[in-house]
Amino acid sequence: MQPTTLRPNAGHLALPFFDEAHRHIAARLPDWVNAQGVDESDDRAACRDWVRRLGEGGWLKYCVPGEFGGALPQLDSRALVVLRETLAFYSPLADFALAMQGLGSGAISLGGSTAVRRAYLPDVASGRKIAAFALSEPDAGSDVAAMKLIASAARPDCAMQEKDGSFFLDGQKTWISNGGMADFYCVFAKTDPDGGSRGISAFVVDRGSEGLDDSAHIPVMAPHPLATLSFTRCRVQADQMLGELNGGFKLAMQTLDIFRASVAGAALGMARRALAEAIHHAQRRRMFNQTLADFQLTQARLGEMAALIDAGALLTYRAAWLRDTAQGSAKERSVAAKHQKDCSVAAAMAKMCATENAQRVIDMALQMHGGLGVMVGSKVESLYRDIRALRIYEGATEVQQLIIGKAVLQEAQS
Known part of the structure; x- marks a missing residue:
């Protein structure tokens, strides 16, 4: 990972979805991750290195509940979104390393016995065990x-x-x-x-x-x-x-619901980096006696990219906020079930829109770079490859569309 002078815009953290704990993460993490300099030429060695560093830096503590070495009392979707969005801006592999610690141990956090949680979660939080x-x-x-x-x-x-x-x-x-x-x-x-x-x-x-x-x-x-x-x-x-015997499907879906919004967060981080790279390039690339940024077509394209990112971001932050604030707020079973359904649908919307929009934004950034964009080793070229999997894993776009569509039909019928 090469250090960069580019930084993610943190203006969205002023939105009411976030509190001071999330803003604290966003204030500290950029300088930390940008200074790491991990050699990513070997993905397996790099992931081990990232897990170790993220553990030593205290960032993996957000992947487990406070009782078992975590930074917050419960798994917090907004914290995961902020972490993944920031990490993905600098290094999608660092984002991957953190995300898999959370997803890989999430079923233990939600359904493990006290003995099992004690045996695994503190080591996940410290980076001593990979999940x-x-x-x-x-x-x-x-x-x-x-x-x-x-x-x-x-x-x-x-x-x-x-x-x-x-x-x-x-x-x-x-x-x-x-x-x-x-x-x-x-x-x-x-x-x-x-x-x-x-x-x-x-x-x-x-x-x-x-x-x-x-x-x-x-x-x-x-x-x-x-x-x-x-x-x-x-x-x-x-x-x-x-969890319970034959209760694994519910446990898997609960785990995915926590982390689905964070996949959208990772997509936002990659899209924000692509936009930053595009702006940086447009302001410096000269053609026909002016910069690329001086052309109205470039300005229109940059505006479209920014709007696509913000559209995905608002859905993502809403989904994470709903999941966090709905926890334990409903006592009646029917009300709790509706909260869970609303959270699942919101997460599906966030995952679908943020990943699809990020793909479009990164494609636009690559196009703006011209031949430099397809050169192996350029940042937009690697982002173009990195973003593609996010539209598939943890529920492909088509699965999210089905979840949303069924919910819309049920709402109309009721």
Whole structure:
């Protein structure tokens, strides 16, 4: 990562979505991350280095609850958005490293027993352990209920009723971020093969467990550590289960709901960097006896880019604010359910708009750079590759459209 004199605009932090804790993050983080100078030529080595540095810097404390080494009492979506937006402005790989610590341990924060949370979360917060979230499979990405990884009870007579036995995992997971380098995986598997989404349970599986092979790395267009996990009679103790038996689907969705707005935050960070690069280039590139910035066409394009970013930003901040302020505010079950639905729909809107808009903004910035934009090693060229995956992972754009569309129809019917 090369240091830069460019800085993200922090004017949006004056909006009422944020409080002093979030503004404190935004004030300190830019100088810290810009000074790190991590060698990112090897994505796996760089991610390990980023996790270590983020842990030592205290930034990973925002990925876990306060009781287990966190900076805030509970997981805070707005803090995650500010962190990811700022990190992504400077280094999408640094953003990835922080995000996976949060996503990879989120199911433990939400559903782990006290013993499990004590065993893993403090090490996540310090950077001593690298986390991973293992949900997707070769034939089960958007359709989570189609997963085929089976968790069979070692003692069928009792283990399915009580957490006093163990399970054997058999099957595969793929597209697993931090695969092959994580110290543990939060794995989702079918404990009831015929139960659909109601037959899924979650477990913590340590790297090196007998029967787990995480060596199949997956190369992608913007280098990030990904791998396929293969389980063959991989034994996991029942006390490593997260949440309720067959309650894994709900736990996975709750985890994704917390972090979905932060994906939008990462997209905002990349888009803001692209806009900053475009402005910097336009003010210095001379043609026809004036700068590129002097052309009205350039000014119009920059204005469009800024508006696209702000549109995604407002949806993102609203989604994070809704999720944070709705926690514990509703006592009646029906009201709580509506809060949860509103948060999920808002997160879907934020993720869809921020990532799609960021793709457009970065494309415009690259076009404005001309030939320099497609030169390998230029910032806008790397951003062009980095942004593409955000429109797919943690729920592709089309999935977000379905979530929003169904909600609109249900609202109209009611």
